[in-house]
């Protein structure tokens with residue numbers, strides 16, 4: 001009988017290899033989403049009329065199932081990791097833009113007025129005043145994006161075994177080894193928990209200026225956090 | 235000098251916040267903009283550093299149109315203090331204060347030293363430097379706000395209701411501190427408030443604005459109190475403007491009487507020689523102990539535990555007639571106790587004497603105003 005960590009050879013990776021692959025496919029899109037979301041949120045904050053249409057477009061994108069993205073993208077990017085990561089990056093963007101915009105908007109007017117009055121230009125003010133104060137909200141968004149990204153990578157199994165740990169789900173059926181499916185689910189859950197813990201730690205490190213303990217004011221929750229329960233596969 | 239020249243601000247929604255306002259703001263003094271809520275004070279202040287652009291009119295800084303220099307340069311030459319301080323909650327107190335110096339490219343070390351120097355100047359304990367704003371009281375935060383505005387030593391300070399969110403005791407402390415700092419630094423300060431008492435206390439010149447951003451009166455506080463331009467200003471000044479005006483009359487003309495003051499070891503003959511109904515008893519060091527009725531003392535020997543409290547004394551020359559009158563009103567005998575700077579009794583003053591001094595000051599004030607009017611008319 002083969003063991004819990006014996007991965008069928010056609011997956012071409014060891015268990016730890018799959019973990020590395022999974023993390024790359026899950027986290028690169030989140031990073032790309034963040035990189036895109038930061039300037040987009042700056043523009044949305046600066047030109048208020050821009051926010052509703054951006055929100056509309058991203059919401060529509062979010063409603064598109066990942067499978068539909070794959071079908072379209074596969075003609076251009078083939079059966080590669082990239083095909084998996086592009087939709088994931090878009091999903092991250094959708095979560096992060098509202099999280100950042102809301103976080104930035106929660107900065108008190110007085111603080112903004114003071115920054116402007118001291119001669120901060122718009123970009124400097126965004127980077128040095130608004131974003132640091134919005135850090136808790138941004139990280140709340142990152143937590144949602146990371147968790148859903150980690151679970152969504154598995155869908156890549158549908159296009160030429162690009163699902164990293166998700167491929168174990170298919171292999172479990174193929175070789176009638178249910179323990180592989182359990183392995184996949186447990187490993188993904190563990191990864192999600194570890195990443196989440198790291199993000200919480202990062203928030204603590206980034207916000208020494210927040211009141212600690214019972215008196216902390218409520219952090220603005222990331223939008224849609226309730227719509228996408230962690231681990232939901234679409 | 236800052237010259238606001240026929241400036242109008244119409245917001246996009248059509249609200250006229252400021253209507254053809256002209257003001258000359260003198261250098262190195264405190265000019266207060268005061269008026270009811272929504273009368274355009276904040277808008278006016280923000281037009282000076284171009285956080286709000288005027289719809290019409292110009293603002294001249296030392297004779298030059300404020301639009302001639304880059305907006306960030308203009309703003310860094312003007313400190314700005316607002317209600318609730320508007321501190322950067324994510325930066326330490328020292329870093330908050332060092333903001334503008336850092337923007338101007340100062341080195342870390344120099345900016346930090348400057349921050350420490352300013353904390354001392356505004357009366358903040360140096361141990362607060364590494365704290366974050368949430369760890370400070372409202373009054374301390376407001377001091378940080380003032381220090382931050384002063385950090386790059388700007389010639390101009392714009393202050394928008396800086397002290398209105400703190401309790402009256404702290405506010406008084408902050409006001410006194412501002413006056414002291416102003417004595418030392420001589421900034422050109424434009425100060426917005428809706429509190430007329432604050433305006434009168436702090437202002438060298440006071441501009442009273444009415445709804446719609448129109449100027450109702452622009453005058454030194456004493457003139458505002460003695461000659462309000464119209465009913466609006468009079469109403470705004472409130473019912474007790476006569477009493478408040480006394481703050482501007484010195485008490486130096488009062489001549490304290492000494493015959494009603496006796497030392498605690500005075501002889502019966504000495505007591506008998508005085509004519510007053512109440513006598514102020516002083517100790518060996520000539521400090522006040524309290525009041526005694528004359529007939530209680532005629533037997534000789536003073537029972538210090540039976541004395542009436544003497545209340546709060548005033549210092550002729552330093553304190554105003556308002557303080558002197560207040561002391562007299564509060565005194566159980568109706569007489570105010572005058573002391574020198576060291577707290578030694580120089581005499582006592584009756585309400586009647588103070589009343590006469592007030593009438594004399596009014597007469598002198600009227601004559602002065604008439605002379606001024608003639609000068610203007612001629």
Ligand SMILES: Nc1ncnc2c1ncn2[C@@H]1O[C@H](COP(=O)(O)OP(=O)(O)OP(=O)(O)O)[C@@H](O)[C@H]1O
Pocket residue numbers: 245246247249250251270271272273274275276277278428
């Ligand atoms: N951005 C804006 N758009 C439209 N109207 C505005 C704007 N800012 C201020 N106003 C209006 O302009 C008028 C003057 O506002 P301003 O803030 O200058 O008053 P203020 O004297 O500072 O009042 P307060 O004492 O309440 O602070 C008000 O009627 C206000 O509603």
Ligand SMILES: [Mg+2]
Pocket residue numbers: 275276277394
């Ligand atoms: Mg205002």
